[in-house]
Amino acid sequence: xxxxxxxxAGESQRARSESEQLPTSMLANEFAKLYVREAGDxxxxxxxxxxxxxxxxxxxxxxxxxMDASASxxxxxxxNLSGEIPPEVLSEYEGKGWxxxxxxxxxxxxxxxxxxxxxxxxxxxxxxxxxxxxxxxRDVAGFLASELDAANQTSxxxxxxxxxxxxxxxxxxxxxxxxxxxxxxxxxxxxxxxTKLAPAMRHFMQHFAEAKQAFCVFVTDGRLDDLEDxxxxxxxxATAVEHKERGMLKCVLVGVGQxxxxxxxxxxDDLDTxxxxxxxxxxxxxxxxxxxxxxxELAEGCVSEAAATVYDDQGNIVHRFSDGLPAQGSFxxxxxxxxxxxxIAGRRIRQPLVKDGN
Numbered sequence: 110x111x112x113x114x115x116x117x118a119g120e121s122q123r124a125r126s127e128s129e130q131l132p133t134s135m136l137a138n139e140f141a142k143l144y145v146r147e148a149g150d151x152x153x154x155x156x157x158x159x160x161x162x163x164x165x166x167x168x169x170x171x172x173x174x175x176m177d178a179s180a181s182x183x184x185x186x187x188x189n190l191s192g193e194i195p196p197e198v199l200s201e202y203e204g205k206g207w208x209x210x211x212x213x214x215x216x217x218x219x220x221x222x223x224x225x226x227x228x229x230x231x232x233x234x235x236x237x238x239x240x241x242x243x244x245x246x247r248d249v250a251g252f253l254a255s256e257l258d259a260a261n262q263t264s265x266x267x268x269x270x271x272x273x274x275x276x277x278x279x280x281x282x283x284x285x286x287x288x289x290x291x292x293x294x295x296x297x298x299x300x301x302x303x304t305k306l307a308p309a310m311r312h313f314m315q316h317f318a319e320a321k322q323a324f325c326v327f328v329t330d331g332r333l334d335d336l337e338d339x340x341x342x343x344x345x346x347a348t349a350v351e352h353k354e355r356g357m358l359k360c361v362l363v364g365v366g367q368x369x370x371x372x373x374x375x376x377x378d379d380l381d382t383x384x385x386x387x388x389x390x391x392x393x394x395x396x397x398x399x400x401x402x403x404x405x406e407l408a409e410g411c412v413s414e415a416a417a418t419v420y421d422d423q424g425n426i427v428h429r430f431s432d433g434l435p436a437q438g439s440f441x442x443x444x445x446x447x448x449x450x451x452x453i454a455g456r457r458i459r460q461p462l463v464k465d466g467n
Contacts (some may be wrong), residue, residue, distance in 0.1 A: 127387075128155060130375075133396055137460045139451075143407070145462055147444060152462065154449065155439040157406060169321030169356075170407075171260070173254040173313045176246060177329040178267035178277070178294055179301035181368065185330065186294045187240030194221075194229055202228075207306040243292040245394075249326060251287035252400040255323060263287075264316060266309060267295040268327070273303020273334055276312055304331050306362075307338040314346060322357040326403060328394075330366040333373055340380060343389060347382035358388065361403055365394040373375060406437075421446040 128144035136143060142254045144155040170375035176182075183189055194202075197218065202208035210217050229235045246265075253263040265279035277298040282290055294300065306327060317323035333339065349355045364374055374391035382388065390406045397403075417434040421427050427449070428440035435452055442449055451458045 117324045128153070131462070135461055135464070137458050139458050140460060141402070143460065148441070150444050151441045152446060153439065153441050154462075156437065158434070158436045159401075169259055169315050170257045171262040171264075171320040171323045172258040172262075173266070173316065173323065173325035174246065174250055174253060175266045175268045175276070175313070175325065175327045176242065176292070177269050177301075177304065177307045177327075177331070177389045178298070179269040179273065179331060180327075181331055182242070183294070183300055184231070184238050185240070185242050185366070186292070188294060189238045190226065190230070190235045191238050191370070192229070192235035194225075194234055198229070198234060216373060229269040233350075240293065243290075245328075246292045247275045247287055247290050249328075249400060249403070250282055250290060251284060253324070253326070254282070254284035254287055256401075257404060264313075266312065268306070268309035269297065269301040269304045270295050271301060271347050272300035273301045274308045275301070276309050278312075291435075303334045303357065304329060305335040305338070306333050307335050307342045310338070310339065310342055310346075310360065313360075314342075314355075317358060320356050320358075322359070324359045324361075324407065326361045326363060328363045328365060329369070332370040336373055336376065339377065343377070343380055344382045344384075347384040347386040347388050350386045350388075351384040357386070359390070359407060360388055361390045361392060363392045363394055363397075369393065415454045417451060420450045420452065420457075422448050 128146035131143040131145060139159055140156055141159045142157040146153045146155075147336040199208060202221065202225045203219075205224075207222045207228070208219055211220045212218075226235070230237075251262050252264065255263050260281075261284045262281045264281050266276050267279070268276040270277055275298050277295040306329070309327065313323065313325045318327075343360075346355075346358060350357050353443075362374060362377055364371065371393065376394070377389040378391040380389060387406065390403075392402065401422075415433065417430040418426055419428040419430075419440050421444070424445075430438070434451075447463050448459055448461045451460065
């Protein structure tokens with residue numbers, strides 16, 4: 110029995126990594142993700158349904174939220190200044206000793222002291238950039254605390270601080286405090302000079318070591334500097350979960366802004382750990398329509414009690430789910446099929462497989 114398990118280990122994850130993921134814009138409302146792979150005269154489909162958590166899948170979750178605090182995030186936290194100081198004010202600052210010319214790389218630059226910046230702020234000449242992180246974090250923290258966390262709270266940290274591997278613990282934030290939560294960046298740590306995710310991941314692995322199951326969201330605006338370390342850490346975690354040495358820790362990496370490396374997001378999303386445990390999900394913030402999309406993969410063990418049938422685009426039955434419809438599953442249909450239809454509980458859901466498949 111063990112050899113059969115080893116042979117099948119990671120089958121669903123490998124199938125996804127070898128497949129093309131359909132864009133969200135093509136998906137029927139019932140599907141969270143859909144992967145398609147051509148296999149000779151067949152088209153293999155691997156799906157994840159949008160499912161509400163019920164029963165055991167809804168019990169015992171603890172949650173965490175980690176915010177990227179690398180230097181590139183300072184603008185999004187409202188730490189940068191916008192506006193231009195006019196020449197006459199610069200001259201005024203020079204006279205006060207608040208500005209002086211310095212040589213750098215063979216060129217001369219006017220360097221302003223902190224007194225100059227503070228004066229320009231007080232006079233409204235310049236202003237801080239908008240803190241767009243704070244309202245997002247408040248919303249996500251509130252969602253996790255209200256919709257998932259068993260204690261109605263969520264654990265917050267800043268990550269990618271200092272040399273990129275440090276993190277600053279904010280602590281557990283109760284649901285009642287999420288709306289007024291101040292999110293302005295790290296206080297005891299410096300803004301990061303790199304973006305290393307593995308240390309923050311290991312922090313939550315330890316923090317939730319005794320939890321039945323935990324769910325953590327990591328937000329970043331750039332490229333990870335330690336992807337291989339994250340992969341190793343993920344494989345160790347997946348193995349421990351499969352061997353029942355600890356509870357599940359599901360992780361979601363959310364990319365924001367224009368500098369996000371989507372190829373890295375995909376690598377983690379489809380990572381083959383050699384187990385049947387899927388740790389990572391990855392999202393691009395601009396493509397998310399609702400916060401509930403963060404937890405679409407949590408109900409992987411749930412099934413609909415109703416039997417379901419899959420039809421190809423010619424109306425032929427290609428698969429039956431006689432014992433109920435799994436939240437995650439797969440089936441094959443002819444390679445020529447431009448769409449399939451899923452029949453469950455007396456209704457049919459049509460899902461295109463190619464852009465002209467409607």
